[in-house]
Amino acid sequence: MSRILVRVVTTVVVATSVILLASGLAFAGPPTPPPATYDLPTVIDHLRWWVCGIVGGVATLFLTVGGVRYLMASGDPSEIERAKGAFKSAGIGYALALLAPVLMTVLRSIVQV
Template identity: 60%
Template sequence: MRRAVTRSVAFAVLGAVLLSSLTADAAQASTQVLAIASSVGQVFDNIRNWLVGILAGLATVFLTIGGVRYLMAGGDPGEVEKAKQSFKSAGWGYGLAALAPLVVEILRGIVGA
């Protein structure tokens, strides 16, 4: 019984791999590249958007970790200090995310775009 189940799972996986390899060629033939920027200004806008998104996302992670640590500290001064450090890191992350457009504008001015 166990061998029959293993064999049927193996055939199902093999069939899925074959099916996906057959359909992948057809899907690749009709794809369009959408990531081409039409100007240097658009590249800088994309860089700004990515920087703000990544920095704000990381800051949110640190804020969440700090909040969880603070709630779970139970009065332990070491854990409370670690939570406060996470809050400070989140603040730095949000500050850098707010300054990212300025940094990109400075780079745009240096490049001359």
């Protein structure tokens, strides 16, 4: 038992020594500039792209789920109706993704920036 303990302690000491000796000195670099600040139109523009991406991704998920349900329905009318509902949700999602730039433009005009 003590032989195993000596091997474990020796391995830990050697590994720690190698890690400490292999790492070089840490030198401080120049200070990083502060993060960029954005004005409101830039924030709205970034928000528009995020909304388009998220809504498009969710719509694609619904389209995939609807397709899998339709393929796995095996003629079951209730499962086919669920698949059609998923297809309808995907269509609404894609429509919203296409309308997001228009909605963000309306938001920008309301904020008047």
